[in-house]
Amino acid sequence: MIGGRSVRRSLWLLGASLGSLVLAGCGRPTGVERPEPAAGEATRIWEPPGLDRVWRRLRAGPPFISGLMLVDGPPPRGFVDDYFDGFHATAVHFWEAGLPRQLADWEESGRRGLRFFSWVDKDGTSRDGGGVLGGIGPNRPGRIGFQIGDEPGLDGSGFAAVLPFRQGVEAVRRADQDALVVMNFSVGVRDLGPILDYAGGTLGIDVFSFDRYNLSKRQYATLELIRRYAQKYHRPYWRYLYGYRQHARDRLRPSDLRWDAMTGLVYGFTGFTWFIYQNKSMGIAPAFFDEPGYGGAKSPLWEAAAGVNRDLAAYLGVTNYLWSTDVRYRALLPALQPEGTRPWKRGAGGDPYLADLGPAAEPESEGMEILAGFFRDDAGEHYVMLQNVRHARGSPPNDSAEPGVIRVRFDFRGAPPDLDPSRILVFDPAGRRARTQLLVPSGPRGGVAELPVAAGDVVLFKYATGRPFPGL
DSSP: OOOHHHHHHHHHHHHHHHHHHHHHHTTOOOSOOOOOOOTTGGGGGGSOSOOOHHHHHHHHSOOEEEEEEEOOSOOOHHHHHIIIIISOOSSEEEOTTOTTHHHHHHHTTTOTTOOEEEEEOTTSBOTTSSSBGGGOOSSOTTEEEEEESSOTTTTTTGGGGGTTHHHHHHHHHHHOTTSEEEEEEESSOTTHHHHHHIIIIISOOSEEEEEOOOOSTTHHHHHHHHHHHHHHTTOOEEEEEEOEEOSTTOOOOHHHHHHHHHHHHHTTOOEEEEEEEEESSSSSEETTBSSOSTTOOBOTHHHHHHHHHHHHHHHHHHHTTEEEEEEEEEOSSGGGOOTTOOBOOTTGGGOSSEEEEEEOSSGGGTTOOEEEEEEEETTOOEEEEEEEOOOTTOSTTOOSOOOEEEEEEEEOTTOOTTSOTTEEEEEETTTTEEEEEEOEEOSTTEEEEEEEEOTTOEEEEEEOSSOOOTTO
16 A cells, blocks of 8 residues: 555656656756866865864864853753763853853863863953953863854845954964864855855864754755865864754754754764754753753753764764765756755766665655765775755655665776775764675676665765775
């Protein structure tokens, strides 16, 4: 018996197919198709001139995973331990009034190895007083860095809005030379390109960050924009994740949380913060608590986000040693290609072996679209991350929480003799190890794998060259 959802999806796809034919017949573009990279362009990013202090810091410490903390006063030790050990955060994240008192309150909890990151105002001062950095001084134990102000240009003033941030960047660098200097950007900003260029080129920030709380396919264009500008200046890039409820429509589901976070991994983001973790009021309600304050009751989404964080930490332990070379989208139909993405085609990201990818023939995979990220490590090894882009509040036809199976076909003709064409290595985030995936033979030196992927989740693999995943 065919379920109602399957019937609706088939009818929807039929309508989309007809729409695609109409668009094609009218001569209108049916997807975003940009010119392929010139020879060597796709691999340039994995050959950096060297790892500067920012990249060395990124690789040396735990990956940055946090939630914005808006609660005042000393936190109970149990709340602190639950945040780090249960929620699997690796740092506490304070807002613009977090220094010096909120930091002192957390330090008084006695948590060993406490790591923190904090906003400051665009002039480098704290809204809690104390001057630049709230007066905490340089090299505070556990300090990661500081976000200078927030979202330049969101007030509609365009490029002029970013100029005052220079004062804050310079003040923070004078006060704490080794701290990471971060700027966060948002969409819908006039002159966003020149603003990003000014931040990366003139100010020389250490990390690009961005926020956009959107669960639709419109998110991909923004992810690609930040990726492109950060790579232009050879900087890491972080992002805020959707973790709040402000209106009745803000009804997040576990698959939405996973899709939001894992999409960032596919695009090569290296740090993540949930906006928000906990608040002192329910004006902007955190998705993870049903009541405000340190003693607030957790919502069912707390466990889901904790599971996402655990997997993020595992994947980042590998991907923070990789360089993103390309991101592609495998749409069911040209008319469904999201804005700001490029269709997958053989050779994307410089990968020499991936010959085909798509949903498997199983009924559960019908209608599934796929996001594909391509990476290389310092030695030039190839890696591929594939995402089942379905999630509960996704754009049709991906508005479901159903798992799927991704079918990948490889062509290893021309591969060097140290590559084993009978298998690939798949990263297992639960065990933080590699597992062997045997391939079904297909043609001369070819093979096929079918990879089950939950809604919103990813799978990361590399080729069997005898060399392990980095970071393990």
